[in-house]
Amino acid sequence: MRLSVTRRSDILGVDEIYRSDGAIKDRGLIYTTECGWVDLGHANPHGKGFEGASALWDQIRARTDYLSCARETTPAVIIYKQSMRKFGMEAGVTRRYHVLRDLSSNQEQKSIALAIFLDVSLAFEGLQSNWFFRHVTDSGYSVEDLLSNLIGFYRAVNPGIDYIKICRPVSKERALATWDAFGAVGNTKNIEARPVFYPDPLSECGFPRKGALPPQLNTIKPSVIGENFREIR
Numbered sequence: 676m677r678l679s680v681t682r683r684s685d686i687l688g689v690d691e692i693y694r695s696d697g698a699i700k701d702r703g704l705i706y707t708t709e710c711g712w713v714d715l716g717h718a719n720p721h722g723k724g725f726e727g728a729s730a731l732w733d734q735i736r737a738r739t740d741y742l743s744c745a746r747e748t749t750p751a752v753i754i755y756k757q758s759m760r761k762f763g764m765e766a767g768v769t770r771r772y773h774v775l776r777d778l779s780s781n782q783e784q785k786s787i788a789l790a791i792f793l794d795v796s797l798a799f800e801g802l803q804s805n806w807f808f809r810h811v812t813d814s815g816y817s818v819e820d821l822l823s824n825l826i827g828f829y830r831a832v833n834p835g836i837d838y839i840k841i842c843r844p845v846s847k848e849r850a851l852a853t854w855d856a857f858g859a860v861g862n863t864k865n866i867e868a869r870p871v872f873y874p875d876p877l878s879e880c881g882f883p884r885k886g887a888l889p890p891q892l893n894t895i896k897p898s899v900i901g902e903n904f905r906e907i908r
Contacts, residue, residue: 681714681817681860688847692839699839704860706850709889710822710842711870712860717823718839720831728792728824728831731755735788741778751776752907755791757799768798774904782895785832787904790897793868794906796824800866818863818871822888825868829892841891852876857883 687703692715694700701719706712721727731753738751750773758767772791778784800816826838856876857863865871869888874881887893898904 681819683851683854683859686847686850686854687715687844688850689844691847692844699837704819704850705839705842705844706853706873707839707842707844708872709870710826710892711872711886712819712822713826713839713842713844714819714823714860715839717820718826718830720827720834726756726758728828731792732788732828732831735774735784739774739776739778739784739787741780741784747776749776750774750904753791753904755795757795768795768802770795770798771907772904773907778903783898783903785895786898788832789828789895790900791904792824792828793821793897794900796821796868797866816864816866817861818865819860821865821868822870825888825892829895832895836891838892841889849875849877 681704685702685704687700687705689705692700692703692705699719700715701721703715704712705715719727720729722730734751734753734755738753753772753774754769755772756767756769758769770791774787778787800820826842829836829838853873853876854860857873863871863883867885870886871883872886873883900906
């Protein structure tokens with residue numbers, strides 16, 4: 676992840692999201708009817724080192740098991756990190772967790788991974804919101820951040836599903852009109868991984884409102900910390 680201020684020029688339309696090979700671009704801002712604003716950088720499951728949701732999921736799959744008794748009884752150590760860089764400096768959140776190796780199912784693996792992912796994501800957004808970083812970025816708890824992170828997580832654990840398509844991106848004209856009518860995404864804060872929907876300024880009046888996730892982005896419930904995993908302090 677990077678320390679940056681999302682700009683109007685980052686906005687893409689529905690016909691600009693996919694590369695010629697069909698892959699989703701890893702940068703850009705889109706507006707969607709089912710997920711609100713989505714940052715394709717945050718929704719990218721891959722990242723440097725321990726930063727991408729895919730790296731977290733790879734650790735969980737490699738170090739825990741549910742098909743047979745685990746070969747080791749000591750808890751697995753899982754490390755997950757999110758960071759930002761600016762002016763040659765880096766700041767971030769890195770946390771370490773003990774996770775039981777012998778789990779009940781693949782779904783439990785996903786639930787623990789999601790709990791860790793959200794724990795670090797919330798801590799990272801809080802870091803960006805503190806008094807020091809507010810001088811250089813408005814990104815902390817920006818309206819699209821946590822929801823976009825969640826999409827990246829689902830793309831990591833269920834790579835065969837096109838969650839961006841499920842969110843139903845709109846035209847560039849409508850996305851730009853939404854930005855112009857309601858302001859930059861960083862102006863609206865959102866402390867939940869839930870979408871915020873805006874009226875279509877081309878045809879509607881009204882105000883932004885919180886909404887529900889598409890069902891496909893609500894199939895995994897985060898585990899409760901302390902049951903089968905805990906943070907190493």
